[in-house]
Amino acid sequence: MAEVLVYVDHVDGAVRKPTLELLTLARRIGEPVAVHLGPGADTAAATLAEHGAVKVLTADAPEFADYLVAPKVDALQAAYEAVSPAAVLLPSSTEGKEIGARLAVRIGSGIITDAVDLEAGDEGPVATQSVFAASYTTKSRITKGTPVITVKPNSAAPEAAPAAGTVEQLAVTVAETSKGTKVVSRTPRESTGRPELTEAAIVVSGGRGVNGAENFPVIEALADSLGAAVGASRAAVDAGWYPHTNQVGQTGKSVSPQLYIAAGISGAIQHRAGMQTSKTIVAINKDAEAPIFDLVDYGVVGDLFEVVPALTDEVKSRKG
Amino acid sequence: MSLRIVVCVKYVPDATGDRHFAEDLTVDRDDVDGLLSELDEYAVEQALQIKEAADGDAEITVLTVGPEDANDALRKALSMGADKGVHVEDDDLHGTDALGTSLVLAKAIEKTGYDLVVCGMASTDGTMGVLPALLAERLGVPQVTQLSEVSVEGGTVKGRRDGDTATEQLEASLPAVVSVTDQSGEARYPSFKGIMAAKKKPVESLDLDDLDIEADEVGLAGAWTKVDEAAERPARTAGTIVKDEGEGGKQLAEFLAGQKFI
Ligand SMILES: Cc1cc2nc3c(=O)[nH]c(=O)nc-3n(C[C@H](O)[C@H](O)[C@H](O)COP(=O)(O)OP(=O)(O)OC[C@H]3O[C@@H](n4cnc5c(N)ncnc54)[C@H](O)[C@@H]3O)c2cc1C
Ligand SMILES: Cc1cc2nc3c(=O)[nH]c(=O)nc-3n(C[C@H](O)[C@H](O)[C@H](O)COP(=O)(O)OP(=O)(O)OC[C@H]3O[C@@H](n4cnc5c(N)ncnc54)[C@H](O)[C@@H]3O)c2cc1C
Numbered sequence: 374m375a376e377v378l379v380y381v382d383h384v385d386g387a388v389r390k391p392t393l394e395l396l397t398l399a400r401r402i403g404e405p406v407a408v409h410l411g412p413g414a415d416t417a418a419a420t421l422a423e424h425g426a427v428k429v430l431t432a433d434a435p436e437f438a439d440y441l442v443a444p445k446v447d448a449l450q451a452a453y454e455a456v457s458p459a460a461v462l463l464p465s466s467t468e469g470k471e472i473g474a475r476l477a478v479r480i481g482s483g484i485i486t487d488a489v490d491l492e493a494g495d496e497g498p499v500a501t502q503s504v505f506a507a508s509y510t511t512k513s514r515i516t517k518g519t520p521v522i523t524v525k526p527n528s529a530a531p532e533a534a535p536a537a538g539t540v541e542q543l544a545v546t547v548a549e550t551s552k553g554t555k556v557v558s559r560t561p562r563e564s565t566g567r568p569e570l571t572e573a574a575i576v577v578s579g580g581r582g583v584n585g586a587e588n589f590p591v592i593e594a595l596a597d598s599l600g601a602a603v604g605a606s607r608a609a610v611d612a613g614w615y616p617h618t619n620q621v622g623q624t625g626k627s628v629s630p631q632l633y634i635a636a637g638i639s640g641a642i643q644h645r646a647g648m649q650t651s652k653t654i655v656a657i658n659k660d661a662e663a664p665i666f667d668l669v670d671y672g673v674v675g676d677l678f679e680v681v682p683a684l685t686d687e688v689k690s691r692k693g
Numbered sequence: 694m695s696l697r698i699v700v701c702v703k704y705v706p707d708a709t710g711d712r713h714f715a716e717d718l719t720v721d722r723d724d725v726d727g728l729l730s731e732l733d734e735y736a737v738e739q740a741l742q743i744k745e746a747a748d749g750d751a752e753i754t755v756l757t758v759g760p761e762d763a764n765d766a767l768r769k770a771l772s773m774g775a776d777k778g779v780h781v782e783d784d785d786l787h788g789t790d791a792l793g794t795s796l797v798l799a800k801a802i803e804k805t806g807y808d809l810v811v812c813g814m815a816s817t818d819g820t821m822g823v824l825p826a827l828l829a830e831r832l833g834v835p836q837v838t839q840l841s842e843v844s845v846e847g848g849t850v851k852g853r854r855d856g857d858t859a860t861e862q863l864e865a866s867l868p869a870v871v872s873v874t875d876q877s878g879e880a881r882y883p884s885f886k887g888i889m890a891a892k893k894k895p896v897e898s899l900d901l902d903d904l905d906i907e908a909d910e911v912g913l914a915g916a917w918t919k920v921d922e923a924a925e926r927p928a929r930t931a932g933t934i935v936k937d938e939g940e941g942g943k944q945l946a947e948f949l950a951g952q953k954f955i
Contacts, residue, residue: 441835441837441854442826442836470821470822470823470826471826471838474791474823474826474827475829477827478792478827478831483916484792484823484917485918486821486822486823487821503926505712505713505818506708508712508926509923510923510924510926511714511922513921514918515917515919516916516917517917553834554865555865557862558862559860559862560860560861561858561859562860571857617841617855617876618855623815623820624875632952632954642709646820653954661934661936666934668932669934670929670932671932671934671935671948672933672934673941673944674934675937675941679941680937682942683943684942684945684946687945687946688946688955691946691950
């Protein structure tokens with residue numbers, strides 16, 4: 374069976390969920406071969422094998438951390454040359470997209486970004502994209518070279534499928550020209566203890582209606598009662614009430630959880646672009662005419678400062 | 694030595710309009726008003742600030758690949774203060790994908806001459822966010838992308854990238870390709886004077902011949918990708934909407950419990 378390269382997104386060997394989703398999708402089109410760059414391959418290998426990786430190609434070099442993107446492209450290209458895969462899959466993170474794009478130029482292939490589903494087709498993998506703020510669904514494929522496809526988080530449920538996961542060292546030479554962009558410093562983001570926004574099963578977001586940073590704990594309390602991640606509209610972020618890393622929308626994160634709760638958010642097209650593919654959508658807004666109500670499965674017209682705390686209490690008491 | 698800045702700007706269908714696909718499954722650009730992608734305004738703004746920081750010793754060229762109307766995007770950027778425009782326009786470009794667009798942009802940038810290329814973080818239509826990386830690869834220069842802060846001094850570009858897990862400070866020697874996010878700072882509005890001045894600014898028109906690109910390397914026929922289907926998302930079935938009369942929170946909890954979220 375044809376091999377499919379899967380680029381592993383991880384933090385020191387802790388594999389992030391979108392990669393497990395990629396392995397699941399990869400099995401629909403071939404045998405997954407994982408490419409793990411940086412430290413922690415031994416830890417990662419077990420998880421990757423558990424989810425279907427027949428092989429784990431690994432390389433670690435200081436250049437991966439010291440320079441932006443390009444050294445990782447060198448490594449992925451080395452993996453590509455070693456394997457001659459039927460496709461290359463990467464997560465649709467900023468870095469995943471950039472690595473995929475540069476690899477595509479090097480190997481003369483087309484690229485599809487932000488796929489939300491992937492199937493085998495007669496002429497190679499068929500990718501589903503959700504475009505124009507999720508108002509259209511397209512199916513596309515790559516017609517030249519080896520398909521390079523980036524996939525959004527939450528596009529498949531990770532399935533266990535134990536495979537060999539044989540670890541093999543990949544020989545990588547980082548080109549001088551790949552050392553152009555120095556990473557002078559790196560400040561890791563402090564963990565809030567809440568689930569990662571793009572991976573969370575439930576997201577609770579607040580907008581301009583939250584009316585001040587001091588009121589965001591109302592949103593956080595609901596999120597915590599549900600084990601959810603916290604999101605924010607750009608209006609709330611621009612006002613300085615919540616960090617930009619939590620922004621949902623076209624220029625923030627794109628989320629696709631099982632449940633999205635929007636409180637005090639009107640539902641502008643740019644916000645919808647980041648949440649419209651959520652499975653179940655709930656809104657709380659005091660304006661019955663707010664466009665967000667066009668999207669909802671359940672909506673409450675009312676003051677969020679009344680409805681959200683009442684809901685939080687109810688969730689807590691039901692969960693006991 | 695004057696700094697040569699090329700800003701890539703895209704002409705896109707208005708996101709607040711009714712965007713859809715044409716019969717050949719390319720974006721229908723006739724039915725919806727077009728405009729300069731809002732995210733490229735941030736790129737123009739940063740280019741203007743870099744020029745100001747260099748005491749004006751810089752020249753800003755705005756570059757677009759697109760149909761005749763794309764000239765509007767150039768005029769907007771010129772009215773904000775860019776110096777001149779380059780418009781790559783050719784019937785054979787219809788339906789060009791990302792790989793093709795990056796090929797055309799790279800050749801046009803090389804022909805124009807550059808020290809710094811500035812892009813938006815993503816277009817508001819295709820929203821791939823990969824063009825700047827594709828350009829860096831094709832031009833063989835550093836990519837300093839997705840920046841919320843950028844500055845240029847003494848032949849070095851520095852920037853701040855807010856990534857998924859960390860914030861990074863980046864640095865590269867020119868020539869380089871940068872892209873800036875909407876966190877980089879509000880874009881200025883064109884002044885009346887700027888709008889009048891823009892009318893007199895030069896816009897060079899280039900076609901594929903001028904760039905030594907064969908017709909079959911771009912367009913729908915030359916594309917590396919093919920769209921086979923585009924379907925409008927079915928309208929959501931009308932949800933339940935209740936008015937809070939003291940029980941809103943409870944009712945919502947009931948709904949969530951019914952859906953097994955609680
Ligand atoms: C290029 C570009 C990119 C953008 N990217 C994004 C993006 O990524 N994400 C994003 O969110 N936006 C984005 N925007 C901005 C977007 O257009 C909207 O301005 C923004 O989403 C509005 O945020 P909001 O809904 O919180 O605020 P508003 O539109 O002001 O809505 C606030 C809502 O709160 C309600 N409300 C007020 N008080 C209460 C209360 N006590 N109880 C209940 N409801 C209340 C009001 O009725 C109103 O509906 C972008 C815009 C542009 C031009
Ligand atoms: C809904 C949709 C989905 C698409 N999906 C794919 C896909 O999966 N694969 C694919 O190969 N193509 C795809 N395309 C085509 C692709 O959008 C165009 O080829 C496009 O010009 C480059 O991608 P982008 O607009 O997404 O650029 P982005 O990478 O999002 O744009 C980043 C920046 O690049 C610059 N830029 C981009 N295009 C131009 C231009 N024409 N002129 C000047 N500057 C420009 C701008 O500064 C822009 O801000 C898609 C198009 C649409 C409308």
